[in-house]
Amino acid sequence: MHLKKPKDIGLYLLMVPGVLIVFVFCYVPMAGLVIAFQDYSIFKGIQASSFVGLKHFIKLFSQGNFTRILRNTIMVSVYRIVFGFPIPIILALFINEIRTILPKRIVQTIIYLPHFLSWVIVYGLFVSFFSASGSIMRAIYAHSDSVPVILTDSSLFRSILVGTSIWKESGWGTVLYMAAITSIDPQLYESAIIDGAGRLRLMRHITLPGIAPTIIMVLIIRIGSLIDSQTEQVLLFLNPLVYETGDVIGTYIYRMGLGKMEYSFSTAVGLFGSVIGFALMLLANSLSKKHAGRSIW
Structure with a gap:
């Protein structure tokens, strides 16, 4: 009707x-x-x-490097959730506290801009600044005889991936939370202010509970994409010296599929990752519904 x-x-x-x-x-x-x-x-x-x-799945599980690749994939994704997930929420809360329109718009524009840069450009900027001959590294180690090559340091590779990902996407991630904040009833703030609540109390008792459903929804989706480790970014930063900590399922599929033309095997690897991701999303949604009373469906 x-x-x-x-x-x-x-x-x-x-x-x-x-x-x-x-x-x-x-x-x-x-x-x-x-x-x-x-x-x-x-x-x-x-x-x-x-x-x-199931020939290709048996082959996958019998690969000597499968455990390492799966571990790298999960660890990179977990690091992104642990360190990257709270950043857009914190940014959105602080942006909401900026009362003057012009500074607020300027801050939003500045933090949104990195999202519109491709990973190729981000990689180029990172190399220009942080390679052994980069301006920042030369300034830091101006009085040193040797400059460390961080791009080939396997112990730093995951940190580089997570750090660049946070810089690029955190600002854009605030869009959902800002939209959720604007949907909160202004009368709740007015009543709390009359009762003597300060900004921190307003944030804690009104803003955060108001955007809680959005936070849970985004977290469930992030958990569901645990096997998806942003292949484009990893491919650009990856080099043979950091395979031990940086080789993930996405790059493995790329090498097997396009490099060695093992289309069936690479499809099996991708299907395995998709099934695991779907199962994780169902589990996260179920736990959220049971313990928090909120879920996607």
């Missing part, structure tokens, strides 16, 4: 392009997952390629 209203029809029409894009680029390619259970040949195609069952 509501769909017959002109304004509702217009809103649903606006959804059509987005739904089509998701369907074409996310759901249609799923038909190709069948090659994870085949010895796929680009010359034979999907229909003529032989079915091999």
